Amino acid sequence: MRLTLYDIFLFFMWGCMFASFLLSLKMIGNKNIPPYMRKFYWYTIIAASFSLYNFFQIYFSITSKNASGFFHSSLLLFHFIFLSHFIHSVFPNKKLPKSLKLLFFLFLVLIVTCLLVNDLSKPQSSAYVFTNFGLVIFCCWYYFQLFLEMPMINLFKLPSFWVISGVFFCMCATIPLNALRGYLFDTLPYESYLSLGALLSISYGTMHLFFIKAYLCSPNQPQV
Numbered sequence: 001m002r003l004t005l006y007d008i009f010l011f012f013m014w015g016c017m018f019a020s021f022l023l024s025l026k027m028i029g030n031k032n033i034p035p036y037m038r039k040f041y042w043y044t045i046i047a048a049s050f051s052l053y054n055f056f057q058i059y060f061s062i063t064s065k066n067a068s069g070f071f072h073s074s075l076l077l078f079h080f081i082f083l084s085h086f087i088h089s090v091f092p093n094k095k096l097p098k099s100l101k102l103l104f105f106l107f108l109v110l111i112v113t114c115l116l117v118n119d120l121s122k123p124q125s126s127a128y129v130f131t132n133f134g135l136v137i138f139c140c141w142y143y144f145q146l147f148l149e150m151p152m153i154n155l156f157k158l159p160s161f162w163v164i165s166g167v168f169f170c171m172c173a174t175i176p177l178n179a180l181r182g183y184l185f186d187t188l189p190y191e192s193y194l195s196l197g198a199l200l201s202i203s204y205g206t207m208h209l210f211f212i213k214a215y216l217c218s219p220n221q222p223q224v
Helices: 005-025 041-060 065-089 098-117 125-149 159-179 181-187 190-216
Strands: none
Touching: 005 041, 005 190, 041 065, 041 190, 065 098, 065 125, 065 159, 098 125, 125 159, 159 181, 159 190, 181 190
């Protein structure tokens, strides 16, 4: 089988997902890590399951396009809700302004609406844009609170900082590609379109590298 650039970066993304999953298992039951990191392994378990399913779906077509679309849509909702909850859990000030609460429910409604009205067998670009943009806003609020209220903490040793930074980087990098996916598909040669699509794999793989860094600096760190 001849591997393209797109395939290579897909394997890079899947490898990073599995690496973060395996490392997260070591955190289970560890009382020396911050409380907010003790359940984060669920995200990496789902990500590893997704990568395994995605491999067999892409190369062996084990399910129909509609079934695959439903699976991806369910994962997208999990991705948004889980990471939104995690970001909220590490806010220095847990009291959210009403505007931020309303934004969460607004984005959730927009995402669900996009998933319901669009063909499940096709990429859900609009849903991904709303998901990623919502998470970027929540990450920005975290940064705002962090630099306002905890200026003396060594951020490079703070697990939450690495997780949020990974999410922020990935979401910012993928918003333009998802927003322009339909236009790029119609205007670019298919090989060029796939090459650009490899950037999505790089972004999600890099996000999981940030998660690995968060796991590595979790034990015996400040419980904040």
